[in-house]
Amino acid sequence: MQATVYNIKGAEVTTVELDDNIFGIEPNAAVMHQALVRQHANARQGTASTKTRQEVRGGGKKPYRQKGTGNARQGSRRAPQYTGGAVIFGPRPRSYEKDMPRKMRRLAVRSALSVKVIEDNLLFIDGFEGLEPRTKSMAEALTALKLNDQKVLILVAERDETVYRAAGNLANVKTLVAGYLNLDDMFKYTKVIVPLGALDVINRILGSSTAAEQE
Known part of the structure; x- marks a missing residue:
């Protein structure tokens, strides 16, 4: 050719x-x-990362008492449903x-x-x-x-x-x-x-x- x-x-x-x-x-x-x-x-790069419950700062104290508030029971502000809480199944550093x-x-x-x-x-x-x-x-x-x-x-x-x-x-x-x-x-x-x-x-x-x- x-x-x-x-x-x-x-x-x-x-x-x-x-x-x-x-x-x-x-x-x-x-x-x-x-x-x-x-x-x-x-x-x-594979550097995307979110924090688990173990890594979120704070949340050591129970938000409110277990019974009598009318709210669902909660154990920590680190829970994913709270603003600033942990992220479930979020990205973690990895190699692609x-x-x-x-x-x-x-x-x-x-x-x-x-x-x-x-x-x-x-x-x-x-x-x-x-x-x-x-x-x-x-x-x-x-x-x-x-x-x-x-x-x-x-x-x-x-x-x-x-x-x-x-x-x-x-x-x-x-x-x-x-x-x-x-x-x-x-x-x-x-x-x-x-x-x-x-x-x-x-x-x-x-x-x-x-x-x-x-x-």
Whole structure:
């Protein structure tokens, strides 16, 4: 599978051969969903906490006598029916972490990349040579690539301060190191810009796939 490569001025410069094991597989929706649920779960802090009756301050004294008041008997102001009392079955600090085999995680990313290819939402460029670390420079590049009205994910082979600074103030643009490519960002952003350097990183991480991994 071949794809056209552009420069940041929007001109075609060459073509690149894409690995069919990464960009041309049958997308596995179930695995993509599982990977996305796992990513969201693992991002949760799990620090939500409420107090039990043992932790609520006060309430050591019986609110009123057992009989003769006409009210229901009560033993403590710590009871959950009182304002400021305990919370029953409330959240407690816990881990929401989910595990997933590495082969399945990589299959999920390959499936998402294949979906992007099917939808024509992957754009390959030769690099960011000539880009200035200014918002205006990145905006002009996106306009030249006809992406100025799209939500764009820009991949880089390694952290590039020029690209980060140029894209940092654009509301619908995010820059991400290719080694951290994930389902959430690929679903959140419509278009993905892949420089050839970032493509090499993707091929190195995901290119060792086998037919058994894709099943």
